[in-house]
Amino acid sequence: MAVPILKQGPFLIASIQAALTDTDVVRLQDDIMRQVGRFRSRGIVVDVTALDVMDSFVSRSLRGIAHMTRLRGAETVIVGIQPEVAFAMVQLGMNFEDVHTALDLEEGLAFLQEKLTAEPNAGGG
Amino acid sequence: MPVADSVRVAIASDSDVVTARQAAREMGAGLGFSSTDLTLLATAISEVARNITTYAGTGEVAVRVLRERGREGIEVVASDEGPGIADVELALQDGYTTGNGLGLGLPGARRLVDEFDLDTRPGAGTRVRLVKWRA
Numbered sequence: 001m002a003v004p005i006l007k008q009g010p011f012l013i014a015s016i017q018a019a020l021t022d023t024d025v026v027r028l029q030d031d032i033m034r035q036v037g038r039f040r041s042r043g044i045v046v047d048v049t050a051l052d053v054m055d056s057f058v059s060r061s062l063r064g065i066a067h068m069t070r071l072r073g074a075e076t077v078i079v080g081i082q083p084e085v086a087f088a089m090v091q092l093g094m095n096f097e098d099v100h101t102a103l104d105l106e107e108g109l110a111f112l113q114e115k116l117t118a119e120p121n122a123g124g125g
Numbered sequence: 126m127p128v129a130d131s132v133r134v135a136i137a138s139d140s141d142v143v144t145a146r147q148a149a150r151e152m153g154a155g156l157g158f159s160s161t162d163l164t165l166l167a168t169a170i171s172e173v174a175r176n177i178t179t180y181a182g183t184g185e186v187a188v189r190v191l192r193e194r195g196r197e198g199i200e201v202v203a204s205d206e207g208p209g210i211a212d213v214e215l216a217l218q219d220g221y222t223t224g225n226g227l228g229l230g231l232p233g234a235r236r237l238v239d240e241f242d243l244d245t246r247p248g249a250g251t252r253v254r255l256v257k258w259r260a
Contacts, residue, residue: 019143019147020143021138021139021140021142021143022139022142022175023139023140052150052164052167053146053164053167053168053171054168055168055171055172055175056172056226056227056229056230056233057171057175057226060226060227082164083161084160084161084163084164084165085164087161087164087165088161088164088165088168088237091165091233091236091237092168092172092229092233092234092236092237093219093229093232093233093236094227094229094233
């Protein structure tokens with residue numbers, strides 16, 4: 001199932017709705033990269049609240065999204081990692097240290113907004 | 126609604142991986158597993174079932190309820206007739222992979238469950254057995 005991606009001002013919001021197959025994850029990666037270019041987005045929120053499992057493949061792919069979008073000038077923040085999922089990721093040995101995370105969508109958007117405002121060329125003059 | 130005591134899921138594509146872990150989650154919920162333990166088990170299944178699609182192509186995940194000495198658990202056997210693993214010790218080390226993953230699959234899955242057995246030989250397939258007991 002494709003993950004819907006909404007444009008909200010300078011940001012994109014990808015809300016995962018249900019369990020993702022590996023194919024869905026790869027497609028999400030491609031879709032986000034395409035939309036970042038199309039809308040010249042400055043930030044992306046990926047909402048994983050609905051995920052009951054984040055195994056090594058999903059985690060690696062989300063980290064990949066964060067790294068790739070950064071190279072395109074957009075910050076990604078992963079929001080809504082459930083407590084049990086966080087526990088499992090740590091046990092699994094997933095390293096998520098270089099990825100921005102926030103509690104929920106609201107916190108994630110606030111984080112991106114803050115980043116954007118802090119930039120010296122914010123607003124484009 | 127009663128849940129079956131055993132389920133076999135044929136693994137041939139990535140959506141079967143999701144089916145297998147959801148079957149175990151349902152079974153575990155029926156036994157009264159905590160949601161943390163359900164998530165740990167489902168994540169471990171995801172790792173071993175993905176190894177089937179990545180390295181063997183096809184295989185099977187069999188999930189069943191275990192009852193012994195007054196305790197209940199779930200046993201998962203992921204088996205395939207793929208190439209097998211030449212160096213088991215190496216395959217169980219964090220970060221080692223012959224694929225393009227992170228090398229967390231087997232060692233990670235082992236940390237998520239209570240019992241873990243790996244039976245494999247080059248050319249003779251791979252069988253991974255996981256058990257999670259209800260806390």
